[in-house]
Amino acid sequence: MKIEDKKRVLREMVLHRRFEERCYQAYIERKIGGFLHLYPGQEACCNGVMEAARPGHDYVITGYRDHVHAIKCGSDPKAVMAELYGKETGSSKGRGGSMHIFDAAHRFMGGYALVGGPFPLAAGIAKAIQLKGGDEIAICFLGDAANNQGVFHETLNMAALWNLPVLFVCENNRYGIGTSIERSTAVVHQHKRVAAYNIEASECDGQDVEVVYEHARKAVDHVRSGKGPYFLELMTYRYRGHSMSDSRGYRTREEEELWKQRDPIFILRDRLIAAGELTMEAYEALEKETDAYIENEVIKFSEESPEPRVEDLEKYVLADRASQQQWLTGQAA
Amino acid sequence: MAQIMLWEAIQRAHDEEMARDPMVICMGEDIGVAGGTYKATKGLFEKYGPLRVMDTPISEGGFTGLAIGASFLGVRPIVEIMSVNFAWLAMDQMFNSAAKIRYMSGGQLEAPCVFRSAGGAAHQLGAQHSARMEKVFMGIAGLRVVTPSNPKQAYGLLKSAIRSNDPVFINEHELMYNMKGEVPDSEYFHPLEGSDIARSGTDVTLFGYNISVHWCLKAAEILDKQYGISAEVIDLYSLSPLDRAGIKQSVSKTHRAVIAEEDEAPVGVGAEIIAIINEECFFELDAAPVRVHSALVPQPYNHTLEKAAIPDHEDVVKAVLKLFGKA
Numbered sequence: 001m002k003i004e005d006k007k008r009v010l011r012e013m014v015l016h017r018r019f020e021e022r023c024y025q026a027y028i029e030r031k032i033g034g035f036l037h038l039y040p041g042q043e044a045c046c047n048g049v050m051e052a053a054r055p056g057h058d059y060v061i062t063g064y065r066d067h068v069h070a071i072k073c074g075s076d077p078k079a080v081m082a083e084l085y086g087k088e089t090g091s092s093k094g095r096g097g098s099m100h101i102f103d104a105a106h107r108f109m110g111g112y113a114l115v116g117g118p119f120p121l122a123a124g125i126a127k128a129i130q131l132k133g134g135d136e137i138a139i140c141f142l143g144d145a146a147n148n149q150g151v152f153h154e155t156l157n158m159a160a161l162w163n164l165p166v167l168f169v170c171e172n173n174r175y176g177i178g179t180s181i182e183r184s185t186a187v188v189h190q191h192k193r194v195a196a197y198n199i200e201a202s203e204c205d206g207q208d209v210e211v212v213y214e215h216a217r218k219a220v221d222h223v224r225s226g227k228g229p230y231f232l233e234l235m236t237y238r239y240r241g242h243s244m245s246d247s248r249g250y251r252t253r254e255e256e257e258l259w260k261q262r263d264p265i266f267i268l269r270d271r272l273i274a275a276g277e278l279t280m281e282a283y284e285a286l287e288k289e290t291d292a293y294i295e296n297e298v299i300k301f302s303e304e305s306p307e308p309r310v311e312d313l314e315k316y317v318l319a320d321r322a323s324q325q326q327w328l329t330g331q332a333a
Numbered sequence: 334m335a336q337i338m339l340w341e342a343i344q345r346a347h348d349e350e351m352a353r354d355p356m357v358i359c360m361g362e363d364i365g366v367a368g369g370t371y372k373a374t375k376g377l378f379e380k381y382g383p384l385r386v387m388d389t390p391i392s393e394g395g396f397t398g399l400a401i402g403a404s405f406l407g408v409r410p411i412v413e414i415m416s417v418n419f420a421w422l423a424m425d426q427m428f429n430s431a432a433k434i435r436y437m438s439g440g441q442l443e444a445p446c447v448f449r450s451a452g453g454a455a456h457q458l459g460a461q462h463s464a465r466m467e468k469v470f471m472g473i474a475g476l477r478v479v480t481p482s483n484p485k486q487a488y489g490l491l492k493s494a495i496r497s498n499d500p501v502f503i504n505e506h507e508l509m510y511n512m513k514g515e516v517p518d519s520e521y522f523h524p525l526e527g528s529d530i531a532r533s534g535t536d537v538t539l540f541g542y543n544i545s546v547h548w549c550l551k552a553a554e555i556l557d558k559q560y561g562i563s564a565e566v567i568d569l570y571s572l573s574p575l576d577r578a579g580i581k582q583s584v585s586k587t588h589r590a591v592i593a594e595e596d597e598a599p600v601g602v603g604a605e606i607i608a609i610i611n612e613e614c615f616f617e618l619d620a621a622p623v624r625v626h627s628a629l630v631p632q633p634y635n636h637t638l639e640k641a642a643i644p645d646h647e648d649v650v651k652a653v654l655k656l657f658g659k660a
Contacts, residue, residue, distance in 0.1 A: 059406075093439030102438035109405060110438060114429050120395045121430060124402020131356070131384065131408060138402075154395025161390070316440040317475050319498035327493040330524035 001051065001213055003277055006268060009051060009209055010278075011286060013043040013265050016068045018290045019077055022299065023067070023084060023098075027244050031303075032084045034097050035113075037065040041239040044264035045171045046072050046141065048212025049232070052220045053139060053167075059107045059125045061118045062141040064099035065238075066111025069141055074106035077294070078301040087305035094308045095316060107136075115176075116149030118142060119168075123155050126164035126229075137223045138166040145176025147190050156197040159229040167223045168194075169216075170233040171206065177242045178250045194231040206234030207262045210271075334517055339481070340510040342488035343373040343449070347411060349520065350495045351381055354409065357495060360387035360396055361413030370415055371451060371510040397423035397448070401431045401500075404446045409495055417452030417504065418464045431500040432475035447494045448502045453544060453595055454632055454643050455507040463632035463639075465596035467542075470502045471573040471605070477525055478573035480504040482546035484514035486570050489523025497525060504572070506544045528576040530583070534565035537589040537653055540580070540606055542569040545593040545644075548625075552593075552649035562653060572602065580606060581613040590622040591652045595643060598626040623652045 001009070020038045027036050039046075046069050050060075056074040067080050075091060083090030084098050091101045099113040109125060112118045122140035129136050146152060147170065159166050170190045174181050181188050191201035200222060204215040212234055219230040237259040241248045248256075272278035318324075326332050337345075350357045363370055365378035365388040378386040389396040393414060400410035414420045420427070431444040454463040470478045477499050481487035487505070494501035531546055532553050539549035546568045553564035567583050569575065584590050590610055592603040603624035610622055628642045654660035 061402075091439070092437060092441070095439045096437045100437040102441050104438070104441040110434075110442070112430070114425060117398070117425065117429060120398025120426065121402035121405070123395075124399040124404070124408075125406060126402075127399060128403040128406035128408045131358070131403070132406070151394050151398060154390070154392035155399070157390055157392065158395055158399060162387075316436045316438075318477070319435070319443060324497055324499070327497045327522060328524060328526045330489075330493075330522055 001210055005051065006210070006272060007277065009047050010265070010268050010272065012072070013047055013209070013268070014286055014290050015077070016043050016071065017265060018287065018294055019071070019081070019298070020067065022294050024240070024244070026084070026299070032098065033086065034099070035064070036084070036098050036244045037242065038240045039065055039068045039238070041259065041264070042171055042173060042206065042236045043068065044209035044212050045169065045206045045234045045236055048209045049139065049141070049169050049216040051213050052216035053137070056106045058136050059109050059129070059138045060141065061109040061122050061125065061138070062111055063115065063118060063143065063146065064111050064113045066099065066101045070101040070103055070108045070111070073103060073108040075101070075103040075108060077298050079103070081298045082302040082305050085302040085305065086307070087302060088308045089301070089305040116142070116146040116151050119146070119149070119151045119155035122166050122168070123159045123164050126159065126166035127162065129165055135224060137220065139169060140166060141169045141171060143176065144170055144172040144174070144181055144190050145184065147193060148176070148185060156194060156199060156229070160197045160199050163228040165223050165226070166229045167219055168229065168231045170231065171236055172233055173236050173238045175238070175242065175251070178246060180250065189233065191231055191233040199229050199231050200227070201231035201233065203233040203235065206236030207264045208267050209264055210268070334515045336513050337484055337516050338510065339484045339487045339512045339514070340372045342484035342516050343491055344375055344377070345516070346488045346491035346495070347374060347377055348380070350492065351377065351385065356407055357409045357411070358385040358387065359411040359413065360389050360400060362389055362391055362415050364388060364413050369413065373413065373449070373510070393419045393422035394426055398426035398430060400446055401426055401444050404444045405434070405442050409445050411447045411449060411495065414448060414450040416462055417450040417466050418462055420450050420466060424469070427476065427500070427502070428473050432473050436475060443498050444500045445498045446500045447491065448500070449491070449505060450503070451505045451507045453506040453508060454639065457634055457636055457639060458632070459634045460631035465627070467504050467572050468596055468601045470504070471602070475500070476573065477501040478504065479525055479571050480543040481570060482541070482543050482568050484512065485516050485521070486523055488516050489521045490525065490570065492520070493522045493525050496522070501525065504543060509544060523570070526571050526574060526576065528579040529568040529570060530565065531568040532564070532566040534563040534587065536563045536587055537591060537656065538565045538567055538583040538587045539649060539653070540567050540569055540590065540592040542572060542594070542602065545595055548593050548644070548646040548649050551646035552653065555646070555650050556653055560654065560659065562657065564653065569602070575605060575609060577609055577613055580609050584610055585614050585617045588617055588619040589656055591625060591649060591656065592622065593625040593644065593649050595627055597629045598624055599629065601626060620656050623656055625649050625652050
């Protein structure tokens with residue numbers, strides 16, 4: 001990665017971290033409802049992969065831990081936060097919530113709340129790309145636990161069979177909700193499970209964004225050049241619980257501390273400082289600036305935005321009638 | 334107007350739409366090289382090739398989800414699920430992805446997919462190949478459900494379903510693919526909403542859909558000839574949304590209603606029609622509406638038991654006679 005890119009990615013990762021931590025606070029304050037799944041600890045995964053891909057051009061789909069993926073694709077953090085606040089100005093107009101951020105304009109095809117559900121959707125997006133003949137790829141970010149669903153295997157089979165341009169990124173954070181991978185999965189290293197489908201796969205450190213980037217470049221090139229699907233496994237860790245209702249009784253504080261010593265932001269920060277490209281003072285200023293931006297713009301916008309109108313409760317259930325007249329009534333509009 | 338079989342009508346709709354729009358594709362088990370279990374996709378593989386006529390692995394959840402994902406980008410897939418019993422495996426994707434995508438994305442994405450599936454009790458196919466499942470599909474917000482009772486509807490409903498921007502589930506019947514009927518020679522789009530008056534009458538309304546329309550028509554004939562009862566038959570080709578206005582109009586005229594469904598009674602079409610009658614025109618009724626439905630049993634293999642489980646036109650006649658105090 002070029003030095004200016006590293007500096008930009010550090011800024012972005014700090015934004016991603018502080019955004020999520022501010023969500024935590026807003027949830028405690030009951031400004032955000034429902035379920036909330038936060039990303040701190042895994043920032044290098046999304047950032048490393050998307051630096052190698054083309055955000056806003058390639059199609060991205062993921063599970064319910066989706067805020068950062070949307071922002072990385074180009075979503076305005078204000079729209080994402082407003083969605084968490086349930087406001088009309090939110091990404092999904094307040095109809096989706098934390099687990100269902102969508103931004104079609106930036107080709108962020110959404111967050112889905114059924115574990116493994118996005119696998120075949122991603123393959124379908126790749127099928128559409130194949131039919132249309134574009135140079136985009138589909139990128140599916142999911143956790144390790146999703147691989148225990150049947151559709152994981154069904155999708156790998158079809159993706160390989162039909163040579164679909166889809167990159168599966170497995171963010172292996174070692175826990176499926178509150179059950180460790182050792183207790184739920186016969187094979188800890190997920191890329192080994194993919195070999196059965198003749199799909200190229202690799203595994204790397206998911207905490208160092210530069211390592212992720214190098215592996216992702218190879219993976220993205222493979223898929224974009226028409227060689228079919230690729231499976232990239234990133235070994236990572238989420239600092240917070242699965243969702244906000246999780247007190248993390250299933251793992252030790254020592255284990256958490258061990259992972260925090262390999263924090264993705266600090267790894268990059270310290271490397272830039274060692275290279276003389278950054279000072280600790282500048283980094284601390286960056287954190288403060290980021291917090292000020294989140295508070296003065298993102299939170300302010302979300303607080304001040306209007307609620308959806310109750311009259312619009314049934315809007316978006318079905319297609320707008322006017323455009324469908326002929327098919328609904330048999331009479332041309 | 335040509336007399337063709339119902340499978341031919343479905344095949345023609347596929348062919349016309351695929352010739353018109355390169356984004357219309359079809360997929361399912363054995364639909365390509367083998368030509369389809371019910372021949373509904375016969376000849377399409379040879380004409381449009383493997384990229385658009387996809388023989389899928391036996392992975393209903395997987396390929397249904399794949400079709401839905403492709404539809405987000407404007408592809409219009411027609412998915413054949415060989416038997417509606419297998420649709421249970423695809424329902425997560427149909428309901429959680431296709432039906433909800435427009436709403437949960439605030440109108441940004443849509444899933445213009447068509448899911449076709451053969452349901453109903455055929456002959457001795459046993460518990461896991463005889464299900465009627467329309468009741469499951471018709472309760473899902475964001476999903477349209479239609480069900481043809483003849484070749485014209487099969488052709489026109491599929492044409493409209495492909496053009497519609499909503500996901501549409503088409504409930505077909507295993508016993509009806511070889512049924513013959515008139516289909517217009519020129520292009521025809523059947524409305525996805527509403528109901529048809531299959532036979533006009535004044536004394537009682539018989540509500541049917543798909544195969545039970547034919548029980549109702551046969552029963553109406555017997556009631557007219559043998560008992561002097563004039564029955565109106567309403568064909569509910571749209572199960573979601575149901576035609577509230579059409580139901581109200583007919584019951585307000587005849588003041589009596591019988592609902593015939595091949596499905597089991599609980600949480601079914603009959604229950605829903607009676608609820609609509611109560612809500613729309615309760616005080617028009619001269620008698621309590623009656624449901625004709627199958628027994629609440631997993632479908633038995635034994636021929637005699639199977640026949641006992643599934644209603645037919647005679648059960649409709651009996652229900653009407655009871656309604657008139659003649660049985």
